[in-house]
Amino acid sequence: MSSMPRQGALSLAPSYYDALRRLTLELAGINLGANHAFLVETRLARLAREEGYDSLDAMVDELFQTGGSRLAVQVVSALTERNTHFFKDQTAFKRLRDVVLPDLHHKRGGGRIRLLSFGCSSGQEPYGMAMLLHQMREELEGLKVDIVGVDYPSQALERAREGRYTHFEVQRGLPIRDLVEYFETDNADWVVKDHIKDQVEFRDIHLLSKLDTLDDFHAVMFCGSLPHYSAPARVRVLRGLSGLVKENGYLILGEGESLSQMNFGFDRVTKNSGLYKKREVIIEPEIDPTLKIPNGRTTFEKDRKKPQKLKTSKS
Amino acid sequence: MKTCLIVDDSRMIRRVAGRIVKDLGFETIEAVNGQDALDKCQLELPDAILVDWAMPIMDGFDFVKNLREMPRGDEPTVVFCTSVRDVSRIVEALAAGADEYIMKPFDSDIIESKFALAGLV
Numbered sequence: 001m002s003s004m005p006r007q008g009a010l011s012l013a014p015s016y017y018d019a020l021r022r023l024t025l026e027l028a029g030i031n032l033g034a035n036h037a038f039l040v041e042t043r044l045a046r047l048a049r050e051e052g053y054d055s056l057d058a059m060v061d062e063l064f065q066t067g068g069s070r071l072a073v074q075v076v077s078a079l080t081e082r083n084t085h086f087f088k089d090q091t092a093f094k095r096l097r098d099v100v101l102p103d104l105h106h107k108r109g110g111g112r113i114r115l116l117s118f119g120c121s122s123g124q125e126p127y128g129m130a131m132l133l134h135q136m137r138e139e140l141e142g143l144k145v146d147i148v149g150v151d152y153p154s155q156a157l158e159r160a161r162e163g164r165y166t167h168f169e170v171q172r173g174l175p176i177r178d179l180v181e182y183f184e185t186d187n188a189d190w191v192v193k194d195h196i197k198d199q200v201e202f203r204d205i206h207l208l209s210k211l212d213t214l215d216d217f218h219a220v221m222f223c224g225s226l227p228h229y230s231a232p233a234r235v236r237v238l239r240g241l242s243g244l245v246k247e248n249g250y251l252i253l254g255e256g257e258s259l260s261q262m263n264f265g266f267d268r269v270t271k272n273s274g275l276y277k278k279r280e281v282i283i284e285p286e287i288d289p290t291l292k293i294p295n296g297r298t299t300f301e302k303d304r305k306k307p308q309k310l311k312t313s314k315s
Numbered sequence: 316m317k318t319c320l321i322v323d324d325s326r327m328i329r330r331v332a333g334r335i336v337k338d339l340g341f342e343t344i345e346a347v348n349g350q351d352a353l354d355k356c357q358l359e360l361p362d363a364i365l366v367d368w369a370m371p372i373m374d375g376f377d378f379v380k381n382l383r384e385m386p387r388g389d390e391p392t393v394v395f396c397t398s399v400r401d402v403s404r405i406v407e408a409l410a411a412g413a414d415e416y417i418m419k420p421f422d423s424d425i426i427e428s429k430f431a432l433a434g435l436v
Contacts, residue, residue, distance in 0.1 A: 167418050168422070173428055175415070175432050176405065176429075180406055
């Protein structure tokens with residue numbers, strides 16, 4: 001055990017706490033804030049136990065002494081894991097149901113579309129999307145949908161892949177009729193049924209990376225995380241997302257979230273909403289400055305005939 | 316103020332659930348079994364009912380069936396709060412007239428979430 005001084009009921013030395021805040025800011029672009037010491041300790045103590053360390057201090061000592069990148073990612077993933085539940089951002093799901101999906105269905109008719117849950121944590125959001133699509137199957141007839149959930153590699157993402165939730169998790173935000181329809185029991189847990197699970201693919205990815213390993217999407221849901229990012233990280237993550245959304249595709253932010261002053265190629269769908277539509281890029285042909293224009297013409301349009309005055313015959 | 320009838324044969328559960336429901340802005344009434352709850356509903360219908368399944372004299376399932384057959388018995392929002400986790404029993408409870416369903420053990424977040432889903436808060 002480390003002989004670091006103790007801070008009230010918390011065991012982690014203040015210098016380590018500051019170092020963890022810096023690490024999280026550098027790796028994930030997220031400000032942990034000054035008052036989250038208890039949360040930091042709770043989450044890291046759980047990770048330390050699961051990874052077989054004798055104590056939280058032992059894990060943090062190793063992190064900063066050996067600088068192992070795997071452990072750093074695990075620590076940052078644990079610290080930034082979103083405390084989520086099913087249909088947490090009801091406004092975002094309402095936008096998906098009332099605007100985005102009907103519009104994509106109307107424009108495309110049948111065919112296949114791709115939806116992304118960006119920062120999906122333990123998977124409740126992408127599974128919620130799949131449940132919503134199942135409920136709208138008659139309205140969206142002919143539309144096939146692939147859902148991808150991405151987040152940092154973490155135990156939360158592993159749980160998402162399993163689709164396994166405790167009885168506490170399935171009772172937050174999930175109507176009982178949905179629980180009965182889309183889950184089955186396995187001992188004390190509830191597991192997402194295969195027809196929902198098969199619709200969702202999970203991928204671990206660094207959310208601030210170039211994201212070029214992902215294909216384009218018709219709609220991206222990014223809820224609840226934006227306010228936690230530092231200003232530079234916010235620009236980086238939104239620029240990355242902008243490249244992922246297809247033209248005329250949608251970006252759905254959380255309740256009360258917006259792109260602020262910058263638009264990243266998106267237009268707001270309605271005033272004061274966190275729903276954005278990607279602009280269509282109009283490709284302007286490049287003009288070769290060396291090209292000679294015959295007769296000094298700047299257009300191929302024929303000279304318009306001047307309107308002739310009507311001759312009035314005197315009677 | 317909205318009223319919530321808490322029906323459970325355990326005094327501890329009535330007390331814990333009562334505190335959570337009061338924090339959500341409800342005035343609480345208590346009943347120790349289904350028959351007691353039915354008697355109280357005949358005097359005055361509450362806005363919400365949080366009801367256990369297994370109780371002596373009349374269980375929660377029979378209470379809900381009887382309640383829904385009463386005049387204006389379809390008005391209160393009924394949330395089961397029980398240790399029964401079997402899917403087929405949950406389906407039975409919904410068919411009998413329950414609006415939502417809480418599996419014990421619960422915490423304040425779960426009650427708040429279920430009350431919100433049922434349109435009570």
